[in-house]
Amino acid sequence: MIMERVGRLKCLSLIGCVVACLGLPATSVAQWKAKDTEWPSYAADLAGTRYRALDQINAANFNDLEIAWRIKTDNFGNRPEYKLEGTPLMVNGVLYATAGSRRAAIAVDAATGELLWVHGEHEGARGGAAPRQLSGRGLAYWSDGKEERILYVTPGYQLICLDAKTGVRVTGFGNKGAIDLKQDDDQEILPDLTSGEIGIQSAPVVAKNTIIIGAAFREGMTPKSMRNNKGYVRGFDVRTGKRLWIFHTIPKKGELGYDTWLNGSAEYTGNTGVWSQVTVDEELGLVYLPVESPTNDFYGGHRKGNNLFGETLVCVDLRTGQRKWHFQLVHHPLWDMDISAAPILADITVDGKAVKAVALPSKQGFLYVFDRVTGKPVWPIEEKQVEAGTVPGEWYSPTQPIPTRPPAYSRNGVLESDLIDFTPELHERGKAIASKYHLGPVFTPPTESKVDWPLGTLTVGTASGGTNWPGGSYDPETHTVYAFACTACAEPIGLVRAPKTVSDMNYIAGTAGEEVTILRGPGENAGADSPMPPKKRSAGGGYVALNVDGLPLLKPPYGTISAINLDKGEIVWQIAHGETPDVVRNHAALKGMNIPRTGQETYNIGTLVTKTLVIAGDGQITTTSEHPRGAMLRAYDKKSGKEVGAVYMPAPQSGSPMTYMMDGKQYIVVAVSAGAYSGEYIAFSLPASE
């Protein structure tokens, strides 16, 4: 363990001294502090809104923003990181974040960026074997008014409790400030505590003194086995670290849902974790768990049945973890749709009636909306017949639930009409590429990959489409959800028979004519404790590039932000988000054509909502006549979607932006990284004076 106290700004003490010297009454302090607006949870609040009612930064001055401070994350680990996905917290004038290849917890002065303390855990082989490495997405803050604590989960799946003032472990919590999350999990993590596959990269949540922790695994397209560890969710006492409850995302024998796993497959199937953010209604005492796919992402022949609670929104009791209601978004999951985004709590008015709702953006471009007390859909979600597949040994659900309202806000199937159409010639070439695949609407099943036909099912709105882990945001004033979606993240899903030396599953993801290999996931084996990678063998042919001379196979828009009103279940506006990529803007075949902004193919854009603006950065680097090589942080009028300002960033947004008000000044902090630019948190604010 490394730990260093760099310093600590005693904000309140300092303010107290100054006020005492000036002879101001104590109430002045309270009033002054009340003007500060904090961001105490990963998504601003436990409702998952990513909203703050601030308007110092607005349409009139967004272009004047300048960098207040910045902090590179290179030295928070033994190698730089190029995938910084964190959203910091701000409480009491201190900004807390995870950072670097060590996934260090850091505290910095929220006004200046000065490093106050840093805490990292050297986990050795356990950290090196972790399925989800690098800096993760953030941490949690808790206080009872006296003590302040920071909680985060290491790559090696330990829950660490720190004193927020010093960064030192709180020894009274768990085992000297840590809980080994691989233990006391109602299962034996196999093969052992060091290399047993389980971890998490999202931020913990603390609600009413209960910490809630989910689980994540390596990418699930090419698992080595149908057997894996299970991703149960647990609640822990924030004071002691004692386990309070557990929810079995794959039911144990005798529990509801066990019979949706035919032939006893609930016993050995794994994954099915909650790797995205958890949302809590403290008033109702309810927790909303977005559960991911079971083993494996694209083939379910070893887990026949609907597979509860795979790809299911589950509501549990905050005090006990007992299930209150659930709704399965995808029966017998086969598309890696997961539930990728945090549920959003929204108090709305539908047909004149107040509804306490929960809204769920998704990869498949549906915004699912439920009464969060009862679990009943606010608008009907109909079971629709879907195509049955032909993969030997697979089991198919004859129907899938499809919302009647709001309409899909992102493309979720590929037909010929979705292909590139800048010119008839480019469209024909796009059709030639697409003809190698099976096409269809949402829930078109994966196919066995064959050299003659099809190579697979060409999908969008699956593994990397729609809204991914950054989730959406919500404006409680206008009852509007804002969500970025990748509308052109095409995913060919083909299945190949797995050699027994590679996997014990009948099928894993692959392409006919290519070597069958196990893929590792983002950040796996990338962290500071990671060992040597295994050797691979040579490959054959069969690969088809999903582009036409570098142009995306699907037509624009490539990425959008949608505003969806929850009172009416309607899309209010939808815009292409992100500068047109250089490869499109400068393409010889498109010379002289007037192409509206296309947005960008990227899946990691999160939005921030303020009193007047929706704010999000570009996910790709561009160079235009208006800005040098870099990416823009953009502001849109939240009522119309019209862009009202943009400020330059040296690299794309890689973690969702947050905002806070401190000492009368509003800041926006965003994580950037990609390509040659290593991770950096940048804080923007308005100039003190012109």
Add this chain to the structure above:
Amino acid sequence: MMDRWLPRWGAAVLHPYVICFVVVMVARAQEGASTSRSVWDGVYTEEQAKRGEEMYRKECASCHGDTLVGGGGAAPLTGGTFLSNWNGLTVGDLFDRIRKTMPQGALGKLTKQQDADVLAYLLSFNKFPVGKTELQKQVEFLKEIRFEATKPVAK
């Protein structure tokens, strides 16, 4: 000691040959800044790309995939995001990133020559034209080759 060295150093700085050398180097540096070559000028050989492919399969494909599209969120080495990440930089910048961070979990395992070979394979896979000379392994030289996502239109 210092008394003896200072006059010698001063004399060396003022020597005509040294002045000439500095002038030439400055001129070359300015030439380098304009980086007259790009990835469209045939900057690697077929043989080198083959060596690079073999190394890629051994050391890189398990994360970036056999088809270079990345694994889940692992960085793609082909397609729009890859091109946008490097467009406007140099081949040396990409080489530098590889040297600094790859292979994940085994930093420094590959030699500069092997990394240059892998780089040649990446260029080959992304349809940048093959040439008659190999990519060199000195980052300074590679930084004189511009990475341009789109083929320059003939003037």
